[in-house]
Amino acid sequence: MPVGLGPLPVLHPVRGFRLGIASAGIKRAGRKDVVVMQAAPGSVIAGVFTRNAFCAAPVTLCRQRLAHAPQYLLVNTGNANAGTGKPGMQAALRTCEALAELTGVQAEQVLPFSTGVIGEILPADKIIAVLPQALADLDENHWAVAAEGIMTTDTLPKGCSRQVSIGGAQVTVTGISKGAGMIRPNMATMLGYVATDAKIAQPLLQQMLRTAADLSFNRITIDGDTSTNDSCMLIATGQADMLEITEHDSAEYRQLAEAVNTVMLELAQAIVRDGEGATKFVTIRVNGGATQGECLDVAYAVAHSPLIKTALFASDPNWGRILAAVGYAGVENLDVEKIDVYLDDVCITRHGGRAEEYTEEQGARVMAQAEISIRIELNRGRVSETLWTTDLSHEYVRINAEYRT
Amino acid sequence: MPVGLGPLPVLHPVRGFRLGIASAGIKRAGRKDVVVMQAAPGSVIAGVFTRNAFCAAPVTLCRQRLAHAPQYLLVNTGNANAGTGKPGMQAALRTCEALAELTGVQAEQVLPFSTGVIGEILPADKIIAVLPQALADLDENHWAVAAEGIMTTDTLPKGCSRQVSIGGAQVTVTGISKGAGMIRPNMATMLGYVATDAKIAQPLLQQMLRTAADLSFNRITIDGDTSTNDSCMLIATGQADMLEITEHDSAEYRQLAEAVNTVMLELAQAIVRDGEGATKFVTIRVNGGATQGECLDVAYAVAHSPLIKTALFASDPNWGRILAAVGYAGVENLDVEKIDVYLDDVCITRHGGRAEEYTEEQGARVMAQAEISIRIELNRGRVSETLWTTDLSHEYVRINAEYRT
Structure with a gap:
């Protein structure tokens, strides 16, 4: 039983960020196990990843591609694509290429994320087959279903949303997360996705994410095991009606950072509250x-x-x-x-x-x-x-x- | 159920080393909970102790007294005398003084060891009251009863004995141990006592013990918790008919070291085999x-x-x-x-x-x-x-x- 974790709160849509889900039957037929997220052109994306030397193929790809103006995030559950060597890397590449082809972006602009069983090759064909379905489902209002779509053995979906006023503009920060580190059986993974419509330069966004992660996702532990797939992403679409944040010591940076910190801390704590067998x-x-x-x-x-x-x-x-x-x-x-x-x-x-x-x-x-x-x-x-x-x-x-x- | 741990093997007596037990009713009436060991004059003693910064009062005393030609070891179970501050130290000192008075040695020549519940002052009077009984019980053949006397929640007593020929003389190495580190509830402790009748200089004995401990007691872990009271002692009475070992690179040193390593490894592994809830x-x-x-x-x-x-x-x-x-x-x-x-x-x-x-x-x-x-x-x-x-x-x-x- 999760400790102090209730139903999902209201998750405000983030302008320029859409989510769609589909069911590829990776581990169980009928289960929603594929989530596609789209950040509108002009978005900037920051990411932090597991420090485990045995990182999974998708993590390797994400690290390489962060600099290539990513536009799509492709998440699957049911298979971690870790410990799978070159065939695993090929499978990850193929899913990205398929999504790129369908959407007209470069394959490098697709970031893959996998969570689930380790040591089995990702069933790329199953995922590729349902990508049109996930794309057709893309919607700014699909945060809640996406929170369920990234669950593995979590008992409840996890999400948090804040709205703040920055320089007179209303800015939204919304995020979802799943399964705490390696507390989850068989290397299920901690994943976090937080999006905002704030306008901010990418290096500052990366800095903001690193600080926020160090106060949240990097400060939770259930059993000390660090997954091969942990990833946390922060996306800024820039569609709020505001000037771009370009200074680290500006009031606007601090206001946005505070909202991001709050959302990420709540998402991280939700993972602990839903920790395996947790009663405290x-x-x-x-x-x-x-x-x-x-x-x-x-x-x-x-x-x-x-x-x-x-x-x-x-x-x-x-x-x-x-x-x-x-x-x-x-x-x-x-x-x-x-x-x-x-x-x-x-x-x-x-x-x-x-x-x-x-x-x-x-x-x-x-x-x-x-x-x-x-x-x-x-x-x-x-x-x-x-x-x-x-x-x-x-x-x-x-x-x-x-x-x- | 311990894994692969049977009844005690034959524990050969060590010339010049006697053990006696008594029942002080520290935690439960009738339980054998006090063990006194006596090393004949001329013995040398080496010791290694917990690295936990919160070490218990008896550990502090043992460290100080190792250089004072110790002659008696006084062990109690049922109370760890840890986290007890000055009153705990006073209680430990009093038990040593009482044993010194009864035996005519200096109080500094008595080494105290405690294992059991933390945070309660050692009931010194109860222990002191049964010291005459323990001393009357001193016998070179009491290894097996002493192995039971130092048990806390161990399910089986632990002992090992080897006899080797060194320079034509038969040399015995015998030891007992108890309760693995902090795997035992409430900070029960890993204790090991190994005695030999070999003749060896104290600095070499200390070196031999450190090496042996690093290959045995310092290479076992159940849950990663390090007790406040862990202690391992190696005593050499020098009563075997042999020349004193004075060189680290001598054949005699290596022969004795091999026997000591064997005994200590078996004692350490016995602790793991009897680990809490261990099935593997x-x-x-x-x-x-x-x-x-x-x-x-x-x-x-x-x-x-x-x-x-x-x-x-x-x-x-x-x-x-x-x-x-x-x-x-x-x-x-x-x-x-x-x-x-x-x-x-x-x-x-x-x-x-x-x-x-x-x-x-x-x-x-x-x-x-x-x-x-x-x-x-x-x-x-x-x-x-x-x-x-x-x-x-x-x-x-x-x-x-x-x-x-």
């Missing part, structure tokens, strides 16, 4: 670090500890496990006597030991909540970092153990 | 790395991936998850097309993709075994590393979620 939504905040790196090391050590994750599942305020994870995070010259730890507003550890006023009941009250924050005060500097994660439940083991059986 | 014993071998560091990064990425661990539990030859873990291990400039992966003797991945001749049946046959090896050939250098680990089962989640309820 956990915010891990590390304050007072000397460097960003050490704050992240501590936060990830806590987020990835199976002992802490099972304690969260059991609603057990086992502060010893949290201290131990901080202790082995590898922070240089860590003075454990300076460390305070809070569960929400309850101080459980002060100066590296159990807080005197702390009672097990206070901890149990916080742990019983579906949404919990763990705050670690290192008291050795001024840097902070925040991650979001889930617990480790019986259901996680069941899903991942039984997926292919 | 998994050897992860990384060959052809450029550096030891990158081999370990790859091996740990595979060993800690919850997706691989659940696939192991399910006996699912999910090679995509293995490739993905290798891909995100952070190896610089990794050429994925050079990578081969084997399950036992079955090549599942060649040149970074599914091996052509590989069939799912071959993989399933290996995965159905209780003991599995995963071999990763990086083909970029000449360094190798090996780790041992377990799967991630329903039972692991149950044990760790329900421990304190």
